[in-house]
Amino acid sequence: MTLTTELKEEFKDLYDKVKLCYQCGTCAGGCPVFKQYSSFNPRRVMEKLLAGDISAEIFDEQQIWYCTGCYTCSTRCPQGIDICHVINDMKNIAVKIKNAPPGIITEMTAILETGITAAKSTSALRKRDKLELPEIPPPDMTEIQKLMEVTGVIAKLNALKEDAK
């Protein structure tokens, strides 16, 4: 894959954000995904950015999509790197270069239509009950759709759908 000048700029921004990383692994050590699924390692993602690895695989690979956006890594990184945010930026670049995994379309559509990505499992509901947590109110769909409209998510989604055809 060849990168356009614009993407090179964006990549440079990413590099600037992570250049203090000394590969200590604190991010990985706390990452709930890495704990379950060792192929996704935020430290390795940082390593690739540091190494200037802008070849196909870094944005092509589906790995970054495993990040749940929990920000645990960002709060712990001793070098003050906002890893979660950087991964988010990478996801955006991936969408731009049309490398988003197909599943993302399903997820975005689900949010647009129902406000959630996955229905609550009965076991989860039972657990909530046991913990005496209140019932989850239904999502305010007008609000959500308005937000997705003004932030340009719907336009992006349509473009993704168009590409997927």
Add this chain to the structure above:
Amino acid sequence: MKIGTFLCNCGGSIRNIDWDNLKAFIEEKTAENDNFCVYHESLCSEEGKNYLKEVVGREQPDAIVFGGCTPKTAGYLFEQELKGLNISPYQVTGANLREHVGWVSSDKDSATKKAKAVLLGAHNRAGYQAPVEVQKINISQSAVIIGAGPAGLQAAQDLAEKGHEVHIIDRQPYIGGNAVKLGAFFPSEDCAACQTSTGVRGVHQSSVRRCFYRSGFDLHPKINLYIRSEVENVTGRLGGYNVTIKSQPTYVKMDRCVNCDLCSQACPVEKPDEMNLGLSTRKAIYLPNITCSPTKYVVNRDECPEGCTECVKVCPVNAIDLNERETTTTVTAGGIILATGFQEFDPAIVEEYHYGVPGYENVITQSELARLLALTGPYHGKLQKKNGDPVKRLVIINCVGSRSQNYNIWCSNICCMIGIKHAITIKEKNPEIDVYCCYIDIRAVGANYEEFYNKARDLGIKFIRGRPAEVETDGTNLYVQVEDSQADTMLTLKTDMVALSMSMVPSSGVQKIAELLNVNVDVTGYFKGLYSKFRTSETNQAGIFVAGTAIAPADIPTTITKAAHAASHLDLLLTKGSVEKRFPIAEIDNDRCTLCEICVGACPFGAIDVVPVENPGVKMQVNPLSCLGCGQCVSSCPAACIDIDYYREDQILSQVEGLLYDNGETPDPIIITLACWECAYASTDFIGQGCLTDPEFKYPDNVRILPVQCTGNVSARLIQKTFEKGADGIIVLGCFEDKCHYDSGSKASTIRVHLMKQMLEYSGINPDRLEKETVYTESSNRFVETARKMAKRLEELGKLER
């Protein structure tokens, strides 16, 4: 005033200048006052020096202009010759015809033109030069040392052995600082509570080292020890500081107590022992630690029950006085050493390891682990959990709070080794205990450190490259979450105890001392050494030194070396008894001073005092002992009422006037470079040398240089007046901002130039006519580039319309 001009062709090497033409020019220009000019092929040859002496002796000039090589070398070359001829170095003004003219210029005509201007400039300035008054400063033969850890002790011992009276102050009731608490010591694997013996090995009966308690330190006739004491106030200056020491009572007379422990046995009060993390108890009257010194009992009076005198009753030597009061002592000192050491960073701040949180009692710091492992510790060296259960596994976490943008950016230098030391101590005693060490990088850079690290690996200590993300607990065990980054795997280490290698930060109270003494602290919060390469143990205040870990985290060998360095430098001063100050300093015209006190803040050396006077209440007064003559106050004063002889505004401007001389011959714009006399001027010399072999160093002849003491001396007024005199462009050339010889001068000047550019714009002058550049000789090409760029720009802009 009669001025003699000596021209020298440097053995014929300055071929580019038409010397006859130049000599005729200066003779004509300066014909009044019996001025004279002579020429010699090579003044620094034996024959040349004799000629110089003979002419000066015969003509008796009031000032000399030397036109030849750089004044940087000429100054030294002739100092000897001029001695006894009624001419001081301050009455010799250099015209740098070699490095600034002959070697830079490619063309004889242009070189001769420039030479005329440079020589005339120096001649103008020489007209103002008078000898500088020499001041004699007496130095008191005594020292005050704040902090009695390994650093303070070493410095005290060295100075006392030299014969100086030493007053050493520590806020703890014992000496030895952090070292007394450490137990074993790396890399030699003996006690930390041990210091060098006094006397000369092989001459006096002394082994290499002795425990603190039998060192006899507090008995040394030249050492006055003040424990439980702090510095209350300091007045005076280099050579004669008056230090007020406030001492809290120990309630036990040191000279009487025989260490029998009867008092402690009689005392009814039981309290947790701080020395042992509160894991054992002590009485209200107690011996802080048996390895420390003085091995004398102390009372924590606020813990005594009302009216109790049990200890007094049993003391066989009548040493206890429960009515002792706080005392204040004032001592005089020729100089002061700051040896206030370090403390561990607060572990609770790094929240993910849960230090101090209920349920995490077995998450401890390395200092605490040191106490657990020490024979004098609460469990007599046995490693056990707080509830008494044995420890089967220990996880060490390195770099806690160090090397972090969130906490402390510095590497604490020795934590890797502290962790390894503890791991080895444990493994050697109890091989069955499993020890893990989680690290980012292992930094084993001292003598025998790598060997020590290897030993740890040999012993089976497991090193995991990864910084743990979290320590968790299930109520019984601790769990350390860490990525083993060499194996790309996530580990959850179940463990009994976690030891945090805490960052080493400055002792609390450093800020107070810094303010009291007007010494600088670094961004790290540690005291700042005068310079990063050498003079590391001096501070911005002459006569105040810093030793040991008060300057940066270090091991004991480094601490001791630094302390000896500080002591020997202070000794250099004290031994002299008096010193002579022979350079010009700031002078304030108090009649014009508006009392704004801006200068007080501008002086990096705290040399300007606000002193009380009857009318108008206060006045600014320059302390001649602290002033280094940098001129930062001069440029900051809005009333323009401060000046420094030799670098006075009228003196500098007279030289500028000469440098601008063109006699209609130079229609080109002229660029004046105000170069600081330190690295910047040296860089311009270096460029001149470079031109001989490499044309890349050449810059245009319309760039003319004159020295200022520091770019901090260059005021907005000076810049404005230099333009008014006829300069078409100005370059302010200084040292790199962080390498300024006067701390903040170059930085202040950068800011000033920046503001000045805006002012120029307002007054319709193109701000590109003014530039600040910074250099050191190895980067002197930066000046060449700036000079060329400015010359090119002025070719387009033309001469400045006035």
